[in-house]
Amino acid sequence: MKKKNPYIFMILCMLIASFICTFLSYYSTGVVERSQAKRIIDDRLDMMSEKIEEGYNEAVVIRNQVCENYEYRAKMIALMISQSTSSISDENSLEEMRIAINADEINITDSSGMIEYSTSYHQGSYAEQIFIDNMSDRNFTKAIIAEDEGSEKIIIGTARVDETGIIQITFTTDNIEQLVSYFDISKVTSEYPLLNSGCMAVIDRKSYTYLSHTDSALTDTAVQIPAEKFNGEKYNFYSYYNGNKVFIRYRIYDDKIIFGMLPADEIYSSRNMVTVWVAVISLILSGISCLVLRKHIIDETNPDI
Known part of the structure; x- marks a missing residue:
């Protein structure tokens, strides 16, 4: 009966062991790096959400202050007119x-x-x-903000005191530009870069265009x-962007979608390097083990050599 070559079995076992070590390294490192990517993106999403909320609150405060000031002026005009009704017919x-x-x-x-x-x-x-x-x-007194030929204006309506009617007064103010700037979120993402080649963005859900x-x-x-990727059920997914595989994590904020996107190559850059090193080291160790075991078998088979 032909004797089986023991080296084939040894090499096969070593290769299987190397494959298992490489796979475990590939999988575990990938899990860790993906978890880190999620954490980093979540941090950016939190900061952007807070920034948008802060801007909205600031805008509300400014709007209320500006409108209250102009409402007061409108009431003063209504009072002046009630005391001198004939003045309204005089253009001067x-x-x-x-x-x-x-x-x-x-x-x-x-x-x-x-x-x-x-x-x-x-008239x-x-x-x-x-x-x-x-x-x-x-x-009754109320302020509304309207757009007229591309510029923002505050229109105040207050009831006449002398008789039934409305006094409507229009103001243009620099504070409106400041107010609008707080609502302008196009610059929000510039404050929160995402690693080397990632990006942050804000999407308008209605028009499905980038707000920022x-x-x-x-x-x-x-x-x-x-x-359809932003279906609200899973808050992260893989997709392709400009031909590259990317990892996207997002959240819904009112009528907007805020998301962070990282290229898969950047997320798993360490995993790929670690996997290569583990594979090389495993093969080297397997080779050394085979040589040592081969020498041991030879020594036992030929003790006089």
Whole structure:
């Protein structure tokens, strides 16, 4: 009977052991690095969420302060008009009131809401509908922020004291620009870089465009990642971006999606290096073990050599 070659069995065992060690190294290192990537992205998501919330709260405070100031001015005009009703029919008197409160224009309506007196020749048009709906309430005063030819304006509506009607006053203020800047989140991601080649972004869920992106050139452009990936059930997934595999972790914030994206190559860079080293070392150790065992077998088989 032909004797089996013991070296084949030894080499096979060593190769299996090397494969197992390499696989365990590959898997365990990958788990650790993916966990670290999740933690890093979560930290950035937390900071961005806090920044957006902080900006929103600051904007609300500024808006309330600005509007309260202009509402007070509008009430003063209503009181002045009630004490001298004839002044509203005098263009010069009405213009002096406008200048005194630093307004863009003053419009005064009749009981139907139609503008009867104006510093900007709006006679015949109507005041804002929300003001008309409440002009019977003599204590009514409200501020709204509107856009007019690309600029933001504050429009104050206050009920006339002398008779039923609305005094509508329009203001333009530098504070509005400050207010808008707090709502502008296009610059938020620039404050939170993500490792070497990762990125952070904010998506508008309705238009599915970038509201903000680490690469500012992509702001206001369409999102290339499939929308169904952000299904709200799993908060991380793999996808392909510009031909590269990427890991994305996200969260839903009101009508926005905030996410962080890292290339898989960057996440698992250490894993790949460690796996190669483990594979090489395992093969070297296996080879050495085979040689040592071979010598031991030879010594036992030929003790006189």
